[in-house]
Amino acid sequence: MEPLIKEDILNAVQKYEPRVTINSNDIFIEQNGRTVNIYLQYTIKETGEVNDLSLIHISEPTRH
Numbered sequence: 001m002e003p004l005i006k007e008d009i010l011n012a013v014q015k016y017e018p019r020v021t022i023n024s025n026d027i028f029i030e031q032n033g034r035t036v037n038i039y040l041q042y043t044i045k046e047t048g049e050v051n052d053l054s055l056i057h058i059s060e061p062t063r064h
Contacts (some may be wrong), residue, residue, distance in 0.1 A: 002029050005038070013042070020044055034059045 006024045013022050020042045028039040038055040 005029055009038070009040070019046065034061075 003024075006027045006029070009027055010022060010024060013020065022040065022042040026041040030037045030039075036057045036059075038057075040053040040055070041050060042053070043050050
């Protein structure tokens with residue numbers, strides 16, 4: 001599952017944010033129960049500045 005998530009993130013960044021560069025080694029995914037933490041490191045093309053971004057997703061239980 002992790003390679004698919006990384007591919008989706010890379011495709012979205014390339015499509016919607018042309019001012020930055022990112023590769024799969026810059027994406028770290030950590031799952032703990034229902035929580036998924038995604039840590040990104042990207043470079044601003046114009047300045048070469050490296051930045052970090054953390055994303056957290058908590059899945060809700062499915063109701064039947």
